[in-house]
Amino acid sequence: MTRPSKKFSSNTHSQLDHALLKFMTRHIGKWINRDRVMYCCGFDSPKAEPIWAYVDFENSRNRVNQTLARNGMEIISRGTSSNTEVFLGSMEGEAAQ
Numbered sequence: 001m002t003r004p005s006k007k008f009s010s011n012t013h014s015q016l017d018h019a020l021l022k023f024m025t026r027h028i029g030k031w032i033n034r035d036r037v038m039y040c041c042g043f044d045s046p047k048a049e050p051i052w053a054y055v056d057f058e059n060s061r062n063r064v065n066q067t068l069a070r071n072g073m074e075i076i077s078r079g080t081s082s083n084t085e086v087f088l089g090s091m092e093g094e095a096a097q
Contacts (some may be wrong), residue, residue, distance in 0.1 A: 013060065016043060020057075021064050024075055026086040034077065034084040061086070 004064070019041035034057070035046055043060075044053040065074045077086045 013063070016041060016056065016060050017063050020060050020075075021067065024064070024086070028088045031078070031085040031087050034079075034086050037086055 018052060020037070023037060023041050024026050037051060038044075038046065038057050043057050046053040049055050061075050061077075068088070074089050074091050075086055075088050079085050
């Protein structure tokens with residue numbers, strides 16, 4: 001299995017990070033299916049790239065969370081590996097419920 005070459009570009013990571021941040025801030029306080037978020041933000045399809053798509057998403061989520069932490073926010077996830085949802089909210093807020 002080879003990693004898609006387009007993902008080696010740091011510019012691509014910046015674009016995906018920006019898309020994830022923008023999408024999640026538009027849907028703040030809502031649980032959304034992870035695969036749907038990935039599709040809307042332009043990540044590789046988990047069906048076409050089952051490993052790398054999720055790796056790229058989680059790496060991007062970690063980078064975006066570093067930015068969000070400055071404002072006391074974070075993107076969290078819940079669920080199983082086949083049915084995961086993500087949520088943007090405050091680090092001490094309603095997401096824990």
